[in-house]
Amino acid sequence: FLASHFTIQAQDPLPSWNDGPAKQAILKFVETTTTQGSPDFVPPEDRIATFDNDGTLWVEQPLYTQLTFALDRVKALAPEHPEWKEEQPYKAIIDGDLKELIAGGKHALAAIIATTHAGMTSSDFEKITTDWITTAKHPRFHQLYTDCVYVPQLELLTYLREKGFKTFIVSGGGIEFMRPWTQRVYGIAPPQVVGSSIVTEFQMKDGMPVLMRLPKLNFVDDKAGKPVGIGQHIGQRPILAFGNSSGDKEMLQYATGGDGARLGLLVYHNDPEREYAYGPAGGLPDSKIGTFPQDLMDEAKQNGWIVVGMKNDWKRIFSFDE
Amino acid sequence: FLASHFTIQAQDPLPSWNDGPAKQAILKFVETTTTQGSPDFVPPEDRIATFDNDGTLWVEQPLYTQLTFALDRVKALAPEHPEWKEEQPYKAIIDGDLKELIAGGKHALAAIIATTHAGMTSSDFEKITTDWITTAKHPRFHQLYTDCVYVPQLELLTYLREKGFKTFIVSGGGIEFMRPWTQRVYGIAPPQVVGSSIVTEFQMKDGMPVLMRLPKLNFVDDKAGKPVGIGQHIGQRPILAFGNSSGDKEMLQYATGGDGARLGLLVYHNDPEREYAYGPAGGLPDSKIGTFPQDLMDEAKQNGWIVVGMKNDWKRIFSFDE
Ligand SMILES: [Ca+2]
Ligand SMILES: [Ca+2]
Structure with a gap:
């Protein structure tokens, strides 16, 4: 055999x-x-x-995996940013309101990227990415x-x-x-x-x-x-x-x-x-x-x-x- | 042995x-x-x-080899550009006047790059580079x-x-x-x-x-x-x-x-x-x-x-x- x-x-x-x-x-x-x-x-x-x-x-x-990552990051950072409860596109993400988020268009996307993908070193970003990708799971599978x-x-x-x-x-x-x-x-x-x-x-x-x-x-x-x-x-x-x-x-x-x-x-x-x-x-x-x-x-x-x-x-x- | x-x-x-x-x-x-x-x-x-x-x-x-290449290219292209006889930085290059060329500074360099490194496809540039590098010789060695x-x-x-x-x-x-x-x-x-x-x-x-x-x-x-x-x-x-x-x-x-x-x-x-x-x-x-x-x-x-x-x-x- x-x-x-x-x-x-x-x-x-x-x-x-x-x-x-x-x-x-x-x-x-x-x-x-x-x-x-x-x-x-x-x-x-x-x-x-x-x-x-x-x-x-x-x-x-x-949803593109990287976008899911970005939304998860906003939620993870939210406790440090009480002002996000009233501020778009963060409010939409925290509320799980995808329709409102999409309405924000390119401007919303740029804000999310700036918040979740910038302002840290490349090696810090590598750690954040690695932590997420080794634990987060696909919603259907x-x-x-x-x-x-x-x-x-x-x-x-x-x-x-x-x-x-x-x-x-x-x-x-x-x-x-x-x-x-x-x-x-x-x-x-x-x-x-x-x-x-x-x-x-x-x-x-x-x-x-x-x-x-x-x-x-x-x-x-x-x-x-x-x-x-x-x-x-x-x-x-x-x-x-x-x-x-x-x-x-x-x-x-x-x-x-x-x-x-x-x-x-x-x-x-x-x-x-x-x-x-x-x-x-x-x-x-x-x-x-x-x-x-x-x-x-x-x-x-x-x-x-x-x-x-x-x-x-x-x-x-x-x-x-x- | x-x-x-x-x-x-x-x-x-x-x-x-x-x-x-x-x-x-x-x-x-x-x-x-x-x-x-x-x-x-x-x-x-x-x-x-x-x-x-x-x-x-x-x-x-x-001289940096690539700069020598660029100057050689200007000279090779000069017959198609009679106006260069009166126009800097080309005149300086054709006349071999390195002092005048250096006096042109960044502006001269940008013009040389635009003339010799742009306006063609990547594969045409590869051919030009290859032709030169397989024939041009170092002035001292x-x-x-x-x-x-x-x-x-x-x-x-x-x-x-x-x-x-x-x-x-x-x-x-x-x-x-x-x-x-x-x-x-x-x-x-x-x-x-x-x-x-x-x-x-x-x-x-x-x-x-x-x-x-x-x-x-x-x-x-x-x-x-x-x-x-x-x-x-x-x-x-x-x-x-x-x-x-x-x-x-x-x-x-x-x-x-x-x-x-x-x-x-x-x-x-x-x-x-x-x-x-x-x-x-x-x-x-x-x-x-x-x-x-x-x-x-x-x-x-x-x-x-x-x-x-x-x-x-x-x-x-x-x-x-x-
Ligand atoms: Ca694709
Ligand atoms: Ca060097």
């Missing part, structure tokens, strides 16, 4: 993927780009693969957020690295919110995480050199910002890019717009039983979070990007699925 | 370094941080080493600039990587000026290069997705900018940092200001015969390029940073030295 199990594992690097066009496209792409003598062979130093995070590697519904990651994608990351690829995260989320745990969860080291950021400043604090986080936006790694972030951090055009929403369109255009073999992929959340279903592409419910509009679906068809339907393409989604 | 030669090589990872306090400090630091069970042991994922480039890994006199790199430092980079360190460049120079050749010359891949940058924009050009270089400064990776660049790109505090001028002070403060074993190093150019001599620290001639002031020397002493004197610490400097 052990021997035959081992053989199956060795033969199939993606056991949580159902057989189908998506899995076949991935296997074929990796084979043609990594087999010496293949016309599409890519030398190891150019095997760059970029992955969006929210909705591509882990759950993003019912009742598991740590870092366990709400997609097993098929973990297999894909491992498979790509075994084949000489460098794997990067390129997320609209905060770069310093992700870095404390990406090595442990995805096998992706901090320097290979690209994301949005606020301004940091080098300071001497009590005689110790620190990076202080300032309440000022530095870079938004979303939409047309994703190729720019890739240019800044990686300096090479990826040959594979994986996303799940309109925020990834430009990254996929950039990655698949180069010479030679290229692969663009999109997760399509069409599995309300095991995860969530949202689009609005293909008639699924619309969502402000991780929007996958019909024109992205059309562009995927036109460009040969692979749409990975959770329901049909993934045999297993989470490690806690039985 | 082969056997004994092999033994010597295996025993000395830094054959171009003279025996002395600098070499001993490096060997001891690497041993204590990489030996399992040592009180100063650092796990491989935290072994981050950052190196300045100009004057630390390659020659920076009589008559060798390619990429051969004017310090052999002791190449040995150190290799040694650190063999011991599980990740090696990064953290340079005030342009990130995209370095990336096309750092893998070949230093064994440092593009994502592990941190540097100054101009703004890039994602554009569709003739239906192809490109990153366009705009004539606008994005980030200056010098002085207090170096720890900030390290925070953005690496997201980890280095345990070893190597520089050569006042532009590296904050990087060394940041690297050596953390817990556990730390090593800060500075190249001191005191070898006019084999390379150059400039300070003004220690009474050497002053230089606007790669300034090593006395207060940096004093701070090095105070913080236990190792000052590596080229003349005494390096047995061999260039591969073309006999």
Whole structure:
């Protein structure tokens, strides 16, 4: 039994993927780009693969994890700020009034970020993030957020690295919110995480050199910002890019717009039983979070990007699925 | 003979370094941080080493290489710009009037950068840079600039990587000026290069997705900018940092200001015969390029940073030295 199990594992690097066009496209792409003598062979130093995070590697519904973190932080800090009981957007958060919070728009979001993500050193923020991410649980799955990651994608990351690829995260989320745990969860080291950021400043604090986080936006790694972030951090055009929403369109255009073999992929959340279903592409419910509009679906068809339907393409989604 | 030669090589990872306090400090630091069970042991994922480039890994006199590149580009483009014969700073460059050029100050520099480093795609700039760097020669050594790199430092980079360190460049120079050749010359891949940058924009050009270089400064990776660049790109505090001028002070403060074993190093150019001599620290001639002031020397002493004197610490400097 052990021997035959081992053989199956060795033969199939993606056991949580159902057989189908998506899995076949991935296997074929990796084979043609990594087999010496293949016309599409890519030398190891150019095997760059970029992955969006929210909705591509882990759950993003019912709320982006980082936003849940920020709201939890406001609640945790509230006792030190009695004035928040009368002040928006804090009042809305304390009252659990999401409608009022959303009405606050960009101004509310900037205030929340300034309050919860700035005014401390990078290493203090790392401690705060680590404390939260190792205890907070997803409201539906009742598991740590870092366990709400997609097993098929973990297999894909491992498979790509075994084949000489460098794997990067390129997320609209905060770069310093992700870095404390990406090595442990995805096998992706901090320097290979690209994301949005606020301004940091080098300071001497009590005689110790620190990076202080300032309440000022530095870079938004979303939409047309994703190729720019890739240019800044990686300096090479990826040959594979994986996303799940309109925020990834430009990254996929950039990655698949180069010479030679290229692969663009999109997760399509069409599995309300095991995860969530949202689009609005293909008639699924619309969502402000991780929007996958019909024109992205059309562009995927036109460009040969692979749409990975959770329901049909993934045999297993989470490690806690039985 | 082969056997004994092999033994010597295996025993000395830094054959171009003279025996002395600098070499001993490096060997001891690497041993204590990489030996399992040592009180100063650092796990491989935290072994981050950052190196300045100009004057630390390659020659920076009589002029920063990138500035020579920019001046050469102006001269190459001059035939298409007859108006430059009457327009500063171009006239000064065409006339070879360095004094007049320097008088133009920051304004002149910004104009040169806009003309020579912007207005093309990242991949076009890569071609221009590669063409130049593979043909242009140093005025004194008559060798390619990429051969004017310090052999002791190449040995150190290799040694650190063999011991599980990740090696990064953290340079005030342009990130995209370095990336096309750092893998070949230093064994440092593009994502592990941190540097100054101009703004890039994602554009569709003739239906192809490109990153366009705009004539606008994005980030200056010098002085207090170096720890900030390290925070953005690496997201980890280095345990070893190597520089050569006042532009590296904050990087060394940041690297050596953390817990556990730390090593800060500075190249001191005191070898006019084999390379150059400039300070003004220690009474050497002053230089606007790669300034090593006395207060940096004093701070090095105070913080236990190792000052590596080229003349005494390096047995061999260039591969073309006999
Ligand atoms: Ca996403
Ligand atoms: Ca330097």
